Amino acid sequence: MTRTRQTVAGVRASARSFFRKPFNIVLLVVLPALSIQLYGISLAQFPKFEFFTTAASLATTGRITGAVFATGALAGVLGLFQIISARDADRRLSICGIPPRDLLISRFATLVGISVIIAAVSTGTLVVLLPDSVGAPVFAFVGLVLGSIIYAMLGILVGSVLPRELEGSLVLVILADMDNVLASGIFQIDQRITRFSPLSYPHDIVTQAVVDGTFAGEKVLPALSFVAVFGVLAVVTYSWTVEPVATGGEAA
Amino acid sequence: MRSRVTTAVTMGLREFRRTPVLLGLLAVLPVYYIGAFMYIVPDTSLPVTIDGESLRVPLADLIAALMTPLTAGLLAGIVGLFVMQSSKEADGRLRLAGFRSRELIVSRVSLLAAGGLLVSGVSLGVVLLGFTPASIPGFIAGTVLAALTYGVFGVIVGVSVDRLSGVYVMLFAPTVDVLLFQNPMATESPRWVTLLPGYFVTRATMDAAFTTGVDGIQFLGAVGYFAVLLLVGIVVFYRVTDVTQEK
Amino acid sequence: MSDRTQTAPAGSGSATVIRADRIEKTYDSWLPFTRAVEVLDGATLDIRAGDIVGIMGENGSGKSTLMQILAGVLDHDNGTITRNGSIGWCPQEPRLYDRLTVDETFDLFGRAYDMTEDEIEDAEDWLLDELDFERFRDRQVRHLSGGNRQKLNLSVALMHEPDLLLLDEPYTGFDWETFQAFWDLTEELGDRGVGIAIISHIINERDRFDVIYELHEGHLHREVVGEDTDTTAPENCEDPSTTEEGTQ
Secondary structure, rough: OOOOHHHHHHHHHHHHHHHHOOOHHHHHHHHHHHHHHHHHHHHHHHOOOOOOOOOOHHHHHHHHHHHHHHHHHHHHHHHHHHHHHHHHHHHHHHOOOHHHHHHHHHHHOOOOHHHHHHHHHHHHHHHHHHOOOOOOOOHHHHHHHHHHHHHHHHHHHHHHOOHHHHHHHHHEEEEEEEHHHOOOOOOOHHHHOOOOOOHHHHHHHHHHHHOOOOOHHHHHHHHHHOOOOHHHHHHHHHHHHHHOOOOOOEEE | OOOOOHHHHHEEEEEEOHHHHHHHHHHHHHHHHHHHHHHHHHOOOEEEEEEEEEEEEEEHHHHHHHHHHHHHHHHHHHHHHHHHHHHHHHHHHHHHOOOOHHHHHHHHHHHHHHHHHHHHHHHHHOOOOOOOOOOOOHHHHHHHHHHHHHHHHHHHHHOOHHHHHHHHHHHHHHHHHHHHHHHOOOOOHHHHHOOOOHHHHHHHHHHHHHHHOOHHHHHHHHHHHHHHHHHHHHHHHHHHHHOOOOO | OOOOOOOOOOOOOOOOOEEEEEEEEEEEEOOOOOEEEEEEEEEEEEEEEOOEEEEEEEOOOOOHHHHHHOOOOOOOEEEEEEEEOOEEOOOOOOOOOOEEHHHHHHHHHHHHOOOHHHHHHHHHHHHHHHOHHHOOOOOOOHOOOHHHHHHHHHHHHHHHOOOOEEEEEEOOOOOOHHHHHHHHHHHHHHHHHOOEEEOOHHHHHEEEEEOOOOOOOOEEEEOOOOOOOOOOOOOOOOOOOOOOOOOO
16 A cells, blocks of 8 residues: 555544544534634623723624634644544554554644634634624634644644543643633733734634734734644654554564 | 441542542642633723622722632532542442442532532632632632532533533533623623522622622522532432342 | 352252342333333342352343342332342442542442441451452552452452352453452352352353353243253242242
8 A cells, every 4th residue: 555545544544533423523513603602692791891902892702712712622622532542543553564654644634624624613603603794704714724723733742642531631621711811802911921822813813804804914924833833742742652662573 | 436428438538639630620720710810811990780889899809709719619510520420330339238328428418518618728728819808708608609509510410421521511611600691790691690500609709709798698599509409419319329129 | 160069959948049030121212213122021030048140141131231130220120029138249340439449449348338347357358368469459449450450349249248149240351360269269158158140151161050041032041050951930939929920
């Protein structure tokens, strides 16, 4: 089997195992809607105090924040679950002779695909649930894709270091929550803190797309930097965990 | 000879001590939810209505007062969930071995109370470093009541969901309830928020945080809500661990 | 492997420790479009003091369900169960507290059985030695291997010296020595008058049993080991008329 066909087979197997878990499907469908609506309804209850620094109404800002949180948390958690459930099998495949790098490509490719799907679901839900029309849904989608991939990489990283579903997902959700609070722009927070918030860039892209209908291109590079950093760390740790300890003699 | 109840409670506390995820949450969440939020909110004040009285309070203080019962409730809810999860597996066998249902219920309720006091203590310890409530005893009572109420809620949730799902329900339910729907900053809350577990206990705690008097009606409501929930929790627990030996 | 010899044929003379008469059990679901599963349909069984009884059948035939009903953990739809004496139940999955040590598990269940501290200690020493897992007494259940967890599972069922033992696949994960020790222990308990029912898949262990019940399509077919196959209900049953229909 050529390397390309191995990778394709790996992606297909990976995707199948993902979509055959009903819990994953339920999360994918329910969480964005729940998050967007809850954030939106709850923020809409508040009067616009002078310390709220949002450009859009609180109801709109709430829904955008809910979408960004749901996208990031979901991508991170699903990435984590995917890596944990595949870890033992991948180690076995590695022993059978498939290079860890190829396994990694399959896993990453699958997760990027899943991230795009998550972003699409969140975008669609946001467009439906926002009280006003969305200026540029495609740009909003791009922002959510970036947020999703950032957290998918983080999910792989956490899953490689802490391969336990409950503990790992708690770490991710709490991180996503902290990040989202900093990114939301509801309060004026010191920029020296917010520039280290990975979700602040996708959040700004989505906000500008929804409110102005324009693309915040200057936010893309910082977002991609986070993708790169988390991606490299994820590659290193994941490869290390599936690498066989002894490579033995030559194959017959 | 030590009683069965004492033994069961002792063993239950040991189980908690040996659950790293519980200990980790206990260490991290109060510091994050209370401490970090107090730090990042702007240094400003805002008008809120508490117990019919219009007050101007610092935003950081409001957040501190609100996040304390929330954090205690959230952590206690996860404790309650873990109690039910371990009970579902092995408590039925314990009953078969001879534990009477009353003894087991008393043990688990005691365990829940101990867990509630512990998480309240940690949450209060963090908040009192940066905020002094107007009525400290009232604030403590409100926080403990929030913990107990959500602790029982965690037991009820734990009946039908697995550990992973249950932790997420218990992370988000108190947060959505207390922080979003019971927030004194909110001026247009829907009427159904009065049915949520956090309604009475949040109002009682906010009152204790910012006024020197104690709002007896809210406290009474909170105790009543807890009592009803406890009854439901006991019935649910009994049914889950029931065995059917005929003599 | 030793044959189980008795001075008297199985089922004669000794007291009944448990009798199950025409037990029926159906698993229903409230969800639409799901079928009800009828597991037991008039199952009848009788275990006497000192008997070692095997319960066999295909996967999914209802053996564990039957045993849980006998133990009193699960309710049944129809039929009667008469128990004479205390019961020790060893379930298929070790229903134990993961974060307690072996020592603490003995302590907790010993208290549940109303044993004194000395009795608990004696039982623990005996079983840890008999099943050879003394060196794990300070280890938490979740850190035990599958075999050792099963030893603890079995010990919890035995420790209070019950009149009837209900063991659901008790030797899962046992090494050969422990497997032998288990059968030695079982025979010793049988000689002391304990009634023992074991769910087993291991066909070539049949000679260790006095009586074998084969569960098939919800019914139990009884066979006294060493005699011709007998598919009728036990003849010499105590208290024969506890049901309206009467015995066969």
